[in-house]
Amino acid sequence: MSDLHWLTAAEATRAFAARKLSPVELMTAALARIERLDPKLHAFIQLDADAAMDAARAAEAEITKGRVRGPLHGVPVGIKDIIDVAGLPTTCHSKILVDNVAKADSVVVAKLRQAGAIVVGKLSTHEFAIGGPSFDLPFPPARNPWNPDHHPGGSSSGSGAGVSAGLFPLALGTDTGGSVRNPASCCGIVGLKPTYGLVSRRGVFPLSFTLDHIGPMTRTVADNALLLDAIAGHDPADPGSAPSATRYFGRMLDRGVRDLRIGFVRHFHEIDKPAHPEVTAALEDTARVLQAEGAEVRTVTLPSLNEFAAVNRVILCSEAWSIHAPWLRERPGDYGQLARQRLLPGAFMNAGDYVGAQRRRAQMIAAVEDAFRDCDVLICASSMDPASRIEDAAETSRTYPRQARTPFNVTGHPAVAMMSGLSSNGLPLSVQFVGRYFDDATVLRVAAAYERGTEWHKKRPPIG
């Protein structure tokens, strides 16, 4: 088999079962590609090559004996460096935790191991999943495989860059204000923020307790469903975990969108934060593709993006301050400048601000739920612009908040971002599909229909 690095997890496991490929061959190809490309991309904070190869050998032996551990047996996966992997550092890309080594696996990593996946290492992030891209941290920021002069998005930057560049087919990211879906948008891959409570957060360094989600990042929708199957499930020790029995998120991927009612949230990109014309054109194309596949598309109105962003900011800053206050008081110089600037506002918010934002949040949730009375899925923008140049701090600061992802951290609805085109300068454009609570399978169903109708997922970054 050739081009092993572009195999999806689903293709790799089928090839393992047919004895056309072994986990050792796949891991060897992955490690060679990482060695060649990561010096340009900086997706990794720590590569765990020896352990990954040992695990690949063990997987090969087990599969040869017919003992398949799970649906991801032998498949490499990268882990964002705020998620604990036993024995590896969890630095959160920060000097504050540069010597911190995880004693145990997070729940999601334990579940991945049960499914047979092999952890290849820990991946770059914005500092504490909020401060980046930064050049004043112990590790360099990840770069975009479509053009390494550009930002890969964040905060799950290494996850997005690594999946997009073919360093590994699967990665975990986290999403508090859009941090799975932003790198998915910038890097042209599929990133899902599942329903709040569907995936355990235990063993993941928190940013904001009521906004944090862990999500799968992949090159295809089918792989995204496979990865979500592996990590979803109730965890009684996570207070935010929902007792949901939802499983088999890929069960409707082939059903198409005929007769689905899709609400198009146009005001997000037309009025609230007017999008780059190429983003707007790609969004209209997306609606046309789904209509051509048999969906009914209608315009819907939600609260404004600016208000969603304000509510998200008050809640995030307040909750993050309660986590970071001791370090911000004692070690402010050990944060990078961006993280320090983004975490300090919480010190100046009061209880009334926080509770008021949570009360408005309940009304915003009701508004989105109201939209779902007449729609099965929503379409809206993800990023309003293609990725900025990574060293252009002013442009990054201008474009980074121009997005429509935070509404669904505020409400907790499942939302997937994926590629919807290429800009004139060769960077991915993106769209977002949003679903009802715990109906992540329908979100992925629409994403799969769109994927089949456009084939943007077959485009590869020109990185070799």
Place this chain on the structure above:
Amino acid sequence: MDKELIAKLAQAAGLTKALAEFPADVTMAAEQALGNQGGIAYPTDPAAEPWPPMRAGSGV
């Protein structure tokens, strides 16, 4: 915004060190926090409850 007020609020929050080492960051943070309040249509109904809802026994 009044720099003396920011300094007092920062000291009350225990940010004396940050104020000394990164005064511009502290000022920016205070201005951001206080400038955010106008962007939210806070509920006028006194009975409007916050999210997440309180649930008896959860987390106990």
